[in-house]
Amino acid sequence: QKEVEQNSGPLSVPEGAIASLNCTYSDRGSQSFFWYRQYSGKSPELIMSIYSNGDKEDGRFTAQLNKASQYVSLLIRDSQPSDSATYLCAVNPGRDAGGTSYGKLTFGQGTILTVHP
């Protein structure tokens, strides 16, 4: 069973629309959640981090976290062609059995987003 799952995609939206990317995770003790954007052939770039339930907004991006449902999402408003990329959801599972947090991340497989003019 995968620990972090993302909607499979690919996702295609018209320019100006809202793109919605979803992610579920299996470890109920997970503490922190991240969204990375990865352009083709490039390395991942951190675009959002969220640590508590609710919404967090940064420009056109909104991250939503619901720990009870083990669900985190990313909304991109007014989508632009430059937003076309693979979006990776990453989860920090928190502390291990010994109580240590190593900051390790578990990644989903990514969702390819295409914004067409």
Added chain:
Amino acid sequence: DGGITQSPKYLFRKEGQNVTLSCEQNLNHDAMYWYRQDPGQGLRLIYYSQIVNDFQKGDIAEGYSVSREKKESFPLTVTSAQKNPTAFYLCASRRTSGSYNEQFFGPGTRLTVL
């Protein structure tokens, strides 16, 4: 400019060779990580290090080795024991003070086995 550098950008390896990938950061981060990415997949953790002279195996450490002799450097060696080493290798670092776990990535090294 603060950041993470990886070299080389592209690397070609013959069967049976060991190769070493470089990762350097000047962000003053304590923690460093190595990930592997295969086409169409997410990232998988190879090794990580929280402090100098200490490192732990990640989920797919077999066939890889690392060292952490300096805070700024965390080289990864891909040994001949790694059966399928062709992949995109990504190094990341993280500040360990405070409660945030944000990791930042270098530009990556693309390794191809000939």
